Amino acid sequence: GAGVSQSPSNKVTEKGKDVELRCDPISGHTALYWYRQRLGQGLEFLIYFQGNSAPDKSGLPSDRFSAERTGESVSTLTIQRTQQEDSAVYLCASSPSMMGETQYFGPGTRLLVL
Amino acid sequence: QKEVEQNSGPLSVPEGAIASLNCTYSDRGSQSFFWYRQYSGKSPELIMFIYSNGDKEDGRFTAQLNKASQYVSLLIRDSQPSDSATYLCGTDSWGKLQFGAGTQVVVTP
Secondary structure, three states, X not given: OOOOEEEOOEEEEOOOOOEEEEEEOOOOOOEEEEEEEOOOOOOEEEEEEEOOOOXXXXXXXXXXXXXXXXXXXXXXXXXXXXXHHHOEEXXXXXXXXXXXXXXXXXXXXXXXXX | OOOXXXXXXXXXXXXXXXXXXXXXXXXXXXXXXXXXXXOOOOOOEEEEEEOOOEEEXXXXXXXXXXXXXXXXXXXXXXXXXXXXXXXXXXXXXXXXXXXOOOEEEEEEO
16 A cells, blocks of 8 residues: 655745644554654654554653644644754654564655744 | 764775675664665665574675674675665664664765
8 A cells, every 4th residue: 555655745934833744654554653854864763653552752852842643543743833953854654563563654744944 | 872873984885895884772672673775865765674683684685683792784785876875773672763873875886
């Protein structure tokens, strides 16, 4: 079936505005992850959802960042009062279950905060 | 100290030679280990995963894991220009995947 999809593919916003990023995981994948990748940097873990369990939010950099997921479907990552340092590619990945399973990445959302 | 450490490179490799990439990790709870390839401007794609000590081979790629020494490596045999990319090492500890910053590989014709 289809892979992980993300929208929008690109987003330009003004400092202080809120943005919402969307991720559609592969159907049947119970685990969903959000990562941030700044230009020339590695992947920074943000948040992890596994089924109906409480999400692991340990990677969220500040309380301006939040994420939701309904069941085992779509997830949204919200950044409130965006700052220029939030500019990055936000990658979503899903995997069939929790431990040791391959993660499949979406194409990412490129966020630019002016 | 970062959870996963990689040499940032660039690692310059002549076409046809072996590229050797290394990765060390600090979390002894890590159970699975992954190598992803990321072309510039693209998303990471899985190359190899390994969870048992020793070697795992897949085509031109060989992953090596040594849990006692907490390192995992990737060998690329017969390197091709299309192998030029950044290679990310990832470790999975109870579902939380941590990545290194990546090693840039440049294969020169």
